[in-house]
Amino acid sequence: MSIEIKINNDEQVCKIEVIGQVDLYTSPELRKAILSGMDKVNKKMLVELSNVEYMDSSGVATLVEGLRSAMKHKKEFYLVSPSPAVRKVLNLARLESVFTILESDS
Amino acid sequence: MREDFILIFRSHPRLLKSVRSLIKSYLETLNFSEDRISEIVLGLDEACTNCIRHAYKGRRSGSIQLFVNLGNSWLEFVLRDCGVCPPANFLSATDTREIKSGAPKPHGVGLIILKRTFEQVEFKVDREGRNCLILRTKRPK
Numbered sequence: 001m002s003i004e005i006k007i008n009n010d011e012q013v014c015k016i017e018v019i020g021q022v023d024l025y026t027s028p029e030l031r032k033a034i035l036s037g038m039d040k041v042n043k044k045m046l047v048e049l050s051n052v053e054y055m056d057s058s059g060v061a062t063l064v065e066g067l068r069s070a071m072k073h074k075k076e077f078y079l080v081s082p083s084p085a086v087r088k089v090l091n092l093a094r095l096e097s098v099f100t101i102l103e104s105d106s
Numbered sequence: 107m108r109e110d111f112i113l114i115f116r117s118h119p120r121l122l123k124s125v126r127s128l129i130k131s132y133l134e135t136l137n138f139s140e141d142r143i144s145e146i147v148l149g150l151d152e153a154c155t156n157c158i159r160h161a162y163k164g165r166r167s168g169s170i171q172l173f174v175n176l177g178n179s180w181l182e183f184v185l186r187d188c189g190v191c192p193p194a195n196f197l198s199a200t201d202t203r204e205i206k207s208g209a210p211k212p213h214g215v216g217l218i219i220l221k222r223t224f225e226q227v228e229f230k231v232d233r234e235g236r237n238c239l240i241l242r243t244k245r246p247k
Binding site for chain 1: 119120122123126141144145148151152155158159215216218219222223
Protein backbone atom coordinates (compact mmCIF):
# COMPACT_ATOMS: atom_id res chain seq x y z
CA MET A 1 0.00 0.00 0.00
CA SER A 2 1.22 3.50 -0.74
CA ILE A 3 -0.33 4.98 2.38
CA GLU A 4 0.65 5.16 6.02
CA ILE A 5 -1.79 6.21 8.71
CA LYS A 6 -0.74 7.17 12.23
CA ILE A 7 -3.44 7.49 14.89
CA ASN A 8 -3.00 9.36 18.12
CA ASN A 9 -6.08 9.67 20.27
CA ASP A 10 -7.37 10.34 23.74
CA GLU A 11 -10.95 10.72 24.92
CA GLN A 12 -11.27 14.27 23.65
CA VAL A 13 -9.17 14.47 20.51
CA CYS A 14 -8.31 11.99 17.78
CA LYS A 15 -5.49 12.95 15.43
CA ILE A 16 -5.00 10.97 12.25
CA GLU A 17 -1.86 11.63 10.23
CA VAL A 18 -1.96 10.51 6.61
CA ILE A 19 1.25 9.91 4.65
CA GLY A 20 1.45 8.92 0.98
CA GLN A 21 -1.09 8.61 -1.82
CA VAL A 22 -4.84 8.40 -1.24
CA ASP A 23 -6.74 6.84 -4.13
CA LEU A 24 -9.35 4.18 -4.83
CA TYR A 25 -6.94 1.51 -3.61
CA THR A 26 -5.86 3.15 -0.35
CA SER A 27 -8.88 5.26 0.66
CA PRO A 28 -10.63 2.31 2.41
CA GLU A 29 -7.73 2.35 4.95
CA LEU A 30 -8.31 6.03 5.60
CA ARG A 31 -12.08 5.51 5.87
CA LYS A 32 -11.56 2.75 8.41
CA ALA A 33 -9.24 4.95 10.50
CA ILE A 34 -11.55 7.98 10.44
CA LEU A 35 -14.74 6.08 11.27
CA SER A 36 -13.01 4.04 13.97
CA GLY A 37 -11.52 7.21 15.48
CA MET A 38 -14.91 8.88 15.34
CA ASP A 39 -16.39 6.08 17.44
CA LYS A 40 -13.76 6.48 20.15
CA VAL A 41 -13.42 10.24 20.45
CA ASN A 42 -15.80 12.55 22.32
CA LYS A 43 -15.04 15.94 20.90
CA LYS A 44 -12.66 16.57 18.04
CA MET A 45 -11.22 14.79 14.99
CA LEU A 46 -8.10 16.18 13.32
CA VAL A 47 -6.95 14.78 9.98
CA GLU A 48 -3.39 15.86 9.30
CA LEU A 49 -2.71 15.98 5.55
CA SER A 50 0.62 17.77 5.09
CA ASN A 51 2.38 14.62 3.86
CA VAL A 52 -0.22 13.53 1.34
CA GLU A 53 1.48 13.40 -2.07
CA TYR A 54 -1.71 12.65 -3.97
CA MET A 55 -5.44 12.52 -3.29
CA ASP A 56 -8.28 11.71 -5.67
CA SER A 57 -12.05 11.94 -5.37
CA SER A 58 -12.28 8.73 -3.36
CA GLY A 59 -10.06 10.39 -0.74
CA VAL A 60 -12.23 13.50 -0.85
CA ALA A 61 -15.35 11.36 -0.54
CA THR A 62 -13.81 9.70 2.51
CA LEU A 63 -13.18 13.10 4.12
CA VAL A 64 -16.75 14.17 3.30
CA GLU A 65 -18.03 10.98 4.90
CA GLY A 66 -15.95 11.72 8.00
CA LEU A 67 -17.37 15.24 8.12
CA ARG A 68 -20.92 13.95 7.78
CA SER A 69 -20.36 11.43 10.54
CA ALA A 70 -18.94 14.17 12.79
CA MET A 71 -21.94 16.42 12.07
CA LYS A 72 -24.31 13.58 12.84
CA HIS A 73 -22.64 12.82 16.17
CA LYS A 74 -22.13 16.50 17.06
CA LYS A 75 -18.36 16.30 16.98
CA GLU A 76 -15.81 18.65 15.41
CA PHE A 77 -13.94 17.65 12.26
CA TYR A 78 -10.87 19.51 10.98
CA LEU A 79 -8.41 19.11 8.14
CA VAL A 80 -4.92 20.13 9.27
CA SER A 81 -2.20 21.56 6.97
CA PRO A 82 -3.45 20.05 3.72
CA SER A 83 -0.65 19.58 1.19
CA PRO A 84 -0.80 21.30 -2.23
CA ALA A 85 -2.10 18.03 -3.73
CA VAL A 86 -5.00 17.96 -1.27
CA ARG A 87 -5.76 21.64 -1.77
CA LYS A 88 -5.75 21.09 -5.52
CA VAL A 89 -8.36 18.33 -5.43
CA LEU A 90 -10.54 20.17 -2.89
CA ASN A 91 -10.39 23.25 -5.07
CA LEU A 92 -11.23 21.37 -8.28
CA ALA A 93 -14.13 19.68 -6.48
CA ARG A 94 -15.20 23.09 -5.11
CA LEU A 95 -15.22 21.66 -1.61
CA GLU A 96 -12.62 23.82 0.17
CA SER A 97 -15.34 25.84 1.88
CA VAL A 98 -17.14 22.73 3.12
CA PHE A 99 -14.29 21.83 5.48
CA THR A 100 -12.74 23.74 8.35
CA ILE A 101 -9.04 23.87 7.56
CA LEU A 102 -6.41 24.52 10.22
CA GLU A 103 -2.88 25.52 9.31
CA SER A 104 -1.51 23.63 12.31
CA ASP A 105 -2.93 21.44 15.08
CA SER A 106 -1.73 23.66 17.92
CA MET B 107 -3.59 13.28 -34.43
CA ARG B 108 -1.01 10.56 -34.09
CA GLU B 109 -1.29 7.71 -31.63
CA ASP B 110 1.60 8.03 -29.19
CA PHE B 111 0.87 4.95 -27.09
CA ILE B 112 -1.81 2.58 -25.87
CA LEU B 113 -1.93 1.33 -22.32
CA ILE B 114 -4.00 -1.72 -21.49
CA PHE B 115 -4.47 -2.60 -17.84
CA ARG B 116 -6.75 -4.52 -15.55
CA SER B 117 -9.49 -2.76 -13.60
CA HIS B 118 -7.59 -3.23 -10.35
CA PRO B 119 -7.25 -0.14 -8.11
CA ARG B 120 -3.70 -1.19 -7.22
CA LEU B 121 -2.62 -0.33 -10.77
CA LEU B 122 -3.79 3.28 -10.67
CA LYS B 123 -0.59 4.49 -9.06
CA SER B 124 1.50 3.03 -11.91
CA VAL B 125 -0.81 4.54 -14.52
CA ARG B 126 -0.50 7.97 -12.86
CA SER B 127 3.26 7.68 -12.78
CA LEU B 128 3.49 6.80 -16.46
CA ILE B 129 1.14 9.60 -17.54
CA LYS B 130 3.04 12.10 -15.41
CA SER B 131 6.33 11.14 -17.09
CA TYR B 132 4.74 11.43 -20.51
CA LEU B 133 3.24 14.87 -19.81
CA GLU B 134 6.62 16.13 -18.64
CA THR B 135 7.94 15.53 -22.15
CA LEU B 136 5.24 17.83 -23.59
CA ASN B 137 6.19 20.95 -21.61
CA PHE B 138 3.03 21.17 -19.53
CA SER B 139 3.53 23.10 -16.30
CA GLU B 140 3.89 21.14 -13.08
CA ASP B 141 0.52 22.46 -11.92
CA ARG B 142 -1.23 21.46 -15.14
CA ILE B 143 0.42 18.02 -15.08
CA SER B 144 -0.99 17.36 -11.62
CA GLU B 145 -4.46 18.39 -12.83
CA ILE B 146 -4.37 16.19 -15.93
CA VAL B 147 -3.05 13.22 -13.97
CA LEU B 148 -5.85 13.71 -11.44
CA GLY B 149 -8.51 14.05 -14.14
CA LEU B 150 -7.34 10.93 -15.94
CA ASP B 151 -7.14 9.01 -12.67
CA GLU B 152 -10.76 10.01 -12.00
CA ALA B 153 -11.77 8.63 -15.39
CA CYS B 154 -10.00 5.32 -14.66
CA THR B 155 -11.57 5.22 -11.19
CA ASN B 156 -15.01 5.70 -12.77
CA CYS B 157 -14.35 2.73 -15.06
CA ILE B 158 -13.45 0.54 -12.10
CA ARG B 159 -16.24 1.70 -9.79
CA HIS B 160 -19.12 2.20 -12.17
CA ALA B 161 -18.47 0.33 -15.44
CA TYR B 162 -16.94 -2.75 -13.81
CA LYS B 163 -18.74 -2.31 -10.44
CA GLY B 164 -15.46 -2.91 -8.60
CA ARG B 165 -14.64 -6.08 -10.52
CA ARG B 166 -10.87 -6.30 -10.79
CA SER B 167 -10.58 -8.44 -13.91
CA GLY B 168 -12.02 -6.04 -16.49
CA SER B 169 -9.89 -4.54 -19.22
CA ILE B 170 -9.26 -0.81 -19.54
CA GLN B 171 -7.63 0.59 -22.66
CA LEU B 172 -6.11 4.03 -22.65
CA PHE B 173 -5.20 5.52 -26.04
CA VAL B 174 -3.01 8.62 -25.96
CA ASN B 175 -3.20 10.70 -29.13
CA LEU B 176 -1.14 13.79 -29.81
CA GLY B 177 -2.04 16.54 -32.26
CA ASN B 178 -0.45 19.89 -33.05
CA SER B 179 -2.73 21.77 -30.65
CA TRP B 180 -4.47 19.09 -28.64
CA LEU B 181 -3.66 16.12 -26.48
CA GLU B 182 -6.37 13.46 -26.47
CA PHE B 183 -6.99 10.55 -24.11
CA VAL B 184 -9.48 7.88 -25.13
CA LEU B 185 -10.48 5.50 -22.38
CA ARG B 186 -12.30 2.32 -23.40
CA ASP B 187 -13.89 -0.32 -21.24
CA CYS B 188 -16.29 -3.21 -21.71
CA GLY B 189 -18.28 -2.62 -18.52
CA VAL B 190 -21.80 -1.40 -17.84
CA CYS B 191 -22.86 1.56 -19.96
CA PRO B 192 -23.55 4.69 -17.87
CA PRO B 193 -26.87 6.59 -18.12
CA ALA B 194 -27.11 8.75 -21.25
CA ASN B 195 -26.97 12.02 -19.30
CA PHE B 196 -24.25 11.08 -16.83
CA LEU B 197 -21.86 13.81 -17.97
CA SER B 198 -24.40 16.55 -17.41
CA ALA B 199 -26.09 15.19 -14.30
CA THR B 200 -23.54 16.18 -11.69
CA ASP B 201 -23.93 19.27 -9.61
CA THR B 202 -21.96 20.53 -6.62
CA ARG B 203 -24.96 22.14 -4.93
CA GLU B 204 -25.90 18.89 -3.25
CA ILE B 205 -22.38 18.56 -1.88
CA LYS B 206 -22.22 22.15 -0.72
CA SER B 207 -25.48 22.03 1.16
CA GLY B 208 -25.65 21.49 4.91
CA ALA B 209 -25.32 17.73 4.74
CA PRO B 210 -22.78 17.07 2.01
CA LYS B 211 -22.95 13.77 0.17
CA PRO B 212 -19.77 12.10 -1.04
CA HIS B 213 -20.95 11.40 -4.57
CA GLY B 214 -20.23 12.86 -7.98
CA VAL B 215 -16.95 14.51 -6.99
CA GLY B 216 -14.91 12.59 -9.57
CA LEU B 217 -17.09 13.73 -12.43
CA ILE B 218 -16.88 17.35 -11.29
CA ILE B 219 -13.08 17.10 -11.28
CA LEU B 220 -13.07 15.43 -14.68
CA LYS B 221 -15.18 18.17 -16.26
CA ARG B 222 -13.12 20.94 -14.70
CA THR B 223 -9.82 19.42 -15.80
CA PHE B 224 -10.37 18.88 -19.52
CA GLU B 225 -11.51 21.43 -22.09
CA GLN B 226 -13.47 18.75 -23.96
CA VAL B 227 -15.17 15.69 -22.50
CA GLU B 228 -17.25 13.34 -24.68
CA PHE B 229 -18.78 9.95 -24.16
CA LYS B 230 -19.94 7.43 -26.76
CA VAL B 231 -20.43 3.73 -27.21
CA ASP B 232 -18.23 2.49 -30.06
CA ARG B 233 -19.14 -0.01 -32.79
CA GLU B 234 -17.97 -2.92 -30.65
CA GLY B 235 -20.24 -1.79 -27.82
CA ARG B 236 -17.43 -0.51 -25.60
CA ASN B 237 -17.77 2.56 -23.43
CA CYS B 238 -15.57 5.26 -24.84
CA LEU B 239 -14.67 8.40 -22.88
CA ILE B 240 -12.76 11.04 -24.81
CA LEU B 241 -10.83 13.71 -22.92
CA ARG B 242 -9.03 16.54 -24.67
CA THR B 243 -6.80 19.30 -23.45
CA LYS B 244 -4.88 22.00 -25.29
CA ARG B 245 -1.13 21.58 -25.53
CA PRO B 246 1.12 24.34 -24.21
CA LYS B 247 2.31 26.78 -26.90
